[in-house]
Amino acid sequence: MSTFNIWLGILQGLGTTAQVTAYGLVFAVPFALVFGVAQFLTTGMTRFLVTAIIEFWRSSAVVVLLFVFYYVLPVMGITLSALTVSALVLGLNTGGYASQAVRAGLQSLPAGQREAGMALGLSRLAILLLIELPQALIAMGPTFINNLIQLVKATSLVSLVTLTDMTFRAKEIAQTNYDPVAIYSALLLAFFVVCYPIALAGRWLEARIQS
Amino acid sequence: MLAQAPHPLSADQSMPHVRIHGLNKWFGAVHVLKDIDLTIRAGARIVVCGPSGSGKSTLIRCINGLEAFQKGKIEYEATSLGKNTRETAKARRQTGMVFQGFNLFPHLTVLANCTLALRRVLLKPAREAEEIAMRHLTAVRIPEKAKAYPAQLSGGQQQRVAIARALCLNPRVMLFDEPTSALDPEMIKEVLDVMIALARTGVTMVCVTHEMGFAREVADEIVFMDEGRIVEQASSKGFFSGTAHPRARLFLDTVLRH
Numbered sequence: 441m442s443t444f445n446i447w448l449g450i451l452q453g454l455g456t457t458a459q460v461t462a463y464g465l466v467f468a469v470p471f472a473l474v475f476g477v478a479q480f481l482t483t484g485m486t487r488f489l490v491t492a493i494i495e496f497w498r499s500s501a502v503v504v505l506l507f508v509f510y511y512v513l514p515v516m517g518i519t520l521s522a523l524t525v526s527a528l529v530l531g532l533n534t535g536g537y538a539s540q541a542v543r544a545g546l547q548s549l550p551a552g553q554r555e556a557g558m559a560l561g562l563s564r565l566a567i568l569l570l571i572e573l574p575q576a577l578i579a580m581g582p583t584f585i586n587n588l589i590q591l592v593k594a595t596s597l598v599s600l601v602t603l604t605d606m607t608f609r610a611k612e613i614a615q616t617n618y619d620p621v622a623i624y625s626a627l628l629l630a631f632f633v634v635c636y637p638i639a640l641a642g643r644w645l646e647a648r649i650q651s
Numbered sequence: 652m653l654a655q656a657p658h659p660l661s662a663d664q665s666m667p668h669v670r671i672h673g674l675n676k677w678f679g680a681v682h683v684l685k686d687i688d689l690t691i692r693a694g695a696r697i698v699v700c701g702p703s704g705s706g707k708s709t710l711i712r713c714i715n716g717l718e719a720f721q722k723g724k725i726e727y728e729a730t731s732l733g734k735n736t737r738e739t740a741k742a743r744r745q746t747g748m749v750f751q752g753f754n755l756f757p758h759l760t761v762l763a764n765c766t767l768a769l770r771r772v773l774l775k776p777a778r779e780a781e782e783i784a785m786r787h788l789t790a791v792r793i794p795e796k797a798k799a800y801p802a803q804l805s806g807g808q809q810q811r812v813a814i815a816r817a818l819c820l821n822p823r824v825m826l827f828d829e830p831t832s833a834l835d836p837e838m839i840k841e842v843l844d845v846m847i848a849l850a851r852t853g854v855t856m857v858c859v860t861h862e863m864g865f866a867r868e869v870a871d872e873i874v875f876m877d878e879g880r881i882v883e884q885a886s887s888k889g890f891f892s893g894t895a896h897p898r899a900r901l902f903l904d905t906v907l908r909h
Contacts, residue, residue, distance in 0.1 A: 550752075550754075552750055552752050552754035553754060553756065555717050555748075555750070555754065556748075556750065556754035556755075556756070558716075558717060558743065559715055559717065559743065559746070559747070559748035559750075559817070560743075560767065560768035560772065560816070560817075560820065561740055561743045561744040561768060561772040561820065562767075562768060562771060562772060563740070566771050566772075570767065570771065571756055574758050575756075575757065575758050578758065
């Protein structure tokens with residue numbers, strides 16, 4: 441099998457990689473926004489609970505979470521598809537990281553922004569939606585791009601729960617052709633080809649924010 | 652423009668807009684405001700001055716509820732501060748605030764800075780909000796910058812936009828918290844000129860400032876604070892003609908020597 445054919449074989453898993461990434465974002469984006477804002481706004485016990493949930497998703501090993509959700513939940517009577525489990529676990533893990541960017545972005549705004557909104561008679565919700573979040577999200581754009589790249593790379597783990605992503609394809613090909621150098625180099629290249637344009641987009645975004 | 656049209660809310664000079672009774676505030680263990688009594692009559696032009704740390708900024712921030720206080724009352728015509736968030740919001744809509752650091756919203760154009768509250772608080776339609784905003788931007792002599800972003804303006808221009816933004820809501824009292832302290836010397840005048848023109852329209856103003864020239868020209872009442880107390884409250888004439896409290900005298904000597 442030529443190196444090129446190996447590469448084409450690996451790219452057959454690109455669809456699954458893209459699917460897990462996109463479906464993962466469906467979990468990651470709302471989680472990051474809701475929990476990042478909640479951690480910013482709440483105090484006391486509520487904040488402790490919010491932080492605990494964020495830390496659970498952020499600080500657990502993704503592989504372990506995948507196994508727990510894929511193999512343990514069915515024992516308790518909850519069966520989720522491999523794709524849903526993968527998107528949920530990877531999405532909420534990435535969302536946990538991104539929620540910290542949301543919170544930090546909100547906290548780094550000068551207090552005068554909120555005060556000016558209050559002095560104009562805007563409600564707390566209006567200040568958050570019209571003044572604080574737009575500024576925080578723009579400032580944190582490059583960080584979100586980093587989180588997205590992390591999510592794409594983390595999809596390589598979903599082969600452990602039977603999904604035929606690029607990594608799974610590489611392992612399949614490795615079973616029929618013993619050529620580890622060509623196969624895993626091609627897999628490295630495949631991930632680079634997917635992630636590098638995102639990094640470039642991030643750099644373009646950063647340059648636009650600064651101007 | 653400002654000098655010609657009297658402010659629509661300046662007519663009734665008898666009713667006080669805001670009454671402050673026995674106001675006390677602590678930051679932790681530090682007693683920053685001590686038994687403040689102050690009445691802001693309609694049409695009054697009050698300058699609050701005093702050494703730094705005397706509590707003057709805290710006082711003005713208490714008046715529109717940006718700072719909480721522990722004792723005393725701040726009463727507006729229809730409501731009083733601190734009861735609950737709805738009453739506080741109601742009181743806030745009667746005041747306009749200009750900050751030392753301008754606090755314009757950097758992600759919005761000058762025009763959008765001015766129309767934001769008109770649209771979201773007073774629920775004006777977009778066109779009417781823009782007309783009102785342009786009228787006030789013209790009054791502070793900066794209508795040509797309506798489509799610019801705050802970062803593209805000088806400090807003096809930003810502060811004039813901030814004044815226009817506060818005026819858009821047609822407040823009963825304008826509060827100024829050291830509006831020229833963050834400005835380069837050559838920009839102070841353009842902001843003070845706008846404030847002087849505003850004062851001539853009869854709008855009620857409370858201004859924390861070290862600009863004694865402005866105080867002498869515009870204020871009808873000077874409040875001198877030291878260590879959290881109002882030490883002296885006098886007419887502008889009385890304050891500057893030498894009858895002031897010894898501590899006020901000392902402060903004036905220091906400020907005027909510059």
